[in-house]
Amino acid sequence: MPAPNFASRINQALTQRRKQGLDRKIRPVIGGNQSELEWNGRRFFNFSSNDYLGLAHDAELLKAWQQGLSVYGSGSGASPLVTGFSHAHNNLESALCDWLGFERAILFNSGFSANQALLFSLLEKGDCLLQDKVNHASLIEAGMLSPATMRRFKHNDTAHLSSMLNAEHATLVVTEGVFSMDGDCAPLAELQNTCIDKAWLAVDDAHGIGVLGEEGRGSCDAAQMTPDILVVTFGKAFGLSGAAILCNQNTGDYLTQFARHHVYSTAMPPSQAYALTHAIEMIRTQNWRREKLNELSATYEELLVDLPQYRQTQTPIKPFVMGGSSCTVNAADYLRQQGLWLTAIRPPTVAKNSARLRVTLTANHNKKQVKTLAAGLRQAIERQED
Ligand SMILES: Cc1ncc(COP(=O)(O)O)c(C=O)c1O
Structure with missing residues (x-):
């Protein structure tokens, strides 16, 4: 029996991840804890941080x-x-x-x-x-x-x-x-x-x-x-x-x-x-931070409730469930081109066929940003249906 080989084990695991379309990328950003972030010289509305009350940069x-x-x-x-x-x-x-x-x-x-x-x-x-x-x-x-x-x-x-x-x-x-x-x-x-x-x-x-x-x-x-x-x-x-x-x-x-x-x-x-x-x-x-989140949640719901990908929640976490991993990654890429930063969450983090864009709202967002997000999500869906 050959000795266990860590290098080949690593290669195999990485190759398999890539083949499954499940490999993840780490990107250095500026302002990941704010409602707008910068990456590669471009600015994006950030709908991916868990800084729900907007305290991280307060x-x-x-x-x-x-x-x-x-x-x-x-x-x-x-x-x-x-x-x-x-x-x-x-x-x-x-x-x-x-x-x-x-x-x-x-x-x-x-x-x-x-x-x-x-x-x-x-x-x-x-x-x-x-x-x-x-x-x-x-x-x-x-x-x-x-x-x-x-x-x-x-x-x-x-x-x-x-x-x-x-x-x-x-x-x-x-x-x-x-x-x-x-x-x-x-x-x-x-x-x-x-x-x-x-x-x-x-x-x-x-x-x-x-x-x-x-x-x-x-x-x-x-x-x-x-x-x-x-x-x-x-x-x-x-x-x-x-x-x-x-x-x-x-x-x-x-x-x-x-x-x-x-x-x-x-x-x-x-x-x-x-x-x-x-x-x-x-x-x-500072109760106003929670009130602001509720207001933004209501705007998000009003603009997207008719879409099958929409999920109603009482929290700032708004999963936009697309199903397949590759269509979710495509949607995240498309939205990034539109200046919207969203993370595609795929198996094994979530169940098979329930890949999603994990939208998070924070008290630092404003209504205009949420409206831009909603328009972007709609376009991402329409594009896939064409
Ligand atoms: C439910 C839950 N518990 C625990 C953790 C881990 O917390 P930390 O990021 O402080 O390690 C997370 C992180 O995302 C989480 O979502």
């Missing part, structure tokens, strides 16, 4: 981060249990608990690592992990690598989940609050009822926090429920990056001891924690 938030830098310096210098945890981190955890109504908040450098840390530290062999079929890759991958037995229930189907629950195993049910590629909401109150006395419920609200609920408290607040565990990420509505797991006191103590992505990773810069605390204040008090 002067007030930039100033807060700069202030944090002048007080705390740049890097945190160590992992949290060594010397990386500062008053700025402590204040951020308290602000999160106060806002979201949990006893503890544990910080992470990304949502991906928070999800991995949660599943790896909580689950043991013999446990049962039940996940919504279309949960984010970070959750599905963590579940596959965890020692628990993972099963996936049909998307948002509480009856299917119920049929999988039994009292014999310690069971964790995991769902997103708002699904990242579909923009739809999980039936959180129903899920919670289904889990009573049978399982813990964890909600990853990466796309709902800041956007939904009173003072932007997210999907759980909108559904008037509190999960056992809530994951929030800071790379979207917060306009920054990082994440936190919210939970009760004991679970927080447990994660502080055993969540390896927390224990063995350099803490986020204290200036970032300082800026994040300021972002919470902005999210809570």
Whole structure:
């Protein structure tokens, strides 16, 4: 047997990706966190960023981060249990608990690592992990690598989940609050009822926090429920990056001891924690950002509701579902020529034959931009029909 050859394995995988029309490109852009971006000397309306509330380039938030830098310096210098945890981190955890109504908040450098840390530290062999079929890759991958037995229930189907629950195993049910590629909401109150006395419920609200609920408290607040565990990420509505797991006191103590992505990773810069605390204040008090999103959503709906590719959502994520991968990529290329920046999302990120343009609205967009987008999407469809 020849020795395994990484170079040929890499070549084969790349060739296959290209043949399937599924290879992805990374492009350096200027202003990817603004409503207009620049690439290759051209300007585009940006409908691809997750900066839902328009905070990533907000002067007030930039100033807060700069202030944090002048007080705390740049890097945190160590992992949290060594010397990386500062008053700025402590204040951020308290602000999160106060806002979201949990006893503890544990910080992470990304949502991906928070999800991995949660599943790896909580689950043991013999446990049962039940996940919504279309949960984010970070959750599905963590579940596959965890020692628990993972099963996936049909998307948002509480009856299917119920049929999988039994009292014999310690069971964790995991769902997103708002699904990242579909923009739809999980039936959180129903899920919670289904889990009573049978399982813990964890909600990853990466796309709902800041956007939904009173003072932007997210999907759980909108559904008037509190999960056992809530994951929030800071790379979207917060306009920054990082994440936190919210939970009760004991679970927080447990994660502080055993969540390896927390224990063995350099803490986020204290200036970032300082800026994040300021972002919470902005999210809570600047309701106009959520109102603006609702207005833009209404305009988008009014202009496109008659098209079969349109999907109604209560969130700024507006999937425009085209079906085939190559027609979706063609549409994205065409729209780019028209000055509209949209990302084609294809399998394996979404199910086969459900490739889509993932439109995201932000509080920084204006109606004129949304009208231009709607006209462009219509032309892209008409062009394909000719
Ligand atoms: C639902 C969900 N959870 C977690 C993550 C990962 O978060 P981060 O980008 O902070 O790693 C994402 C990222 O897009 C996401 O959509």
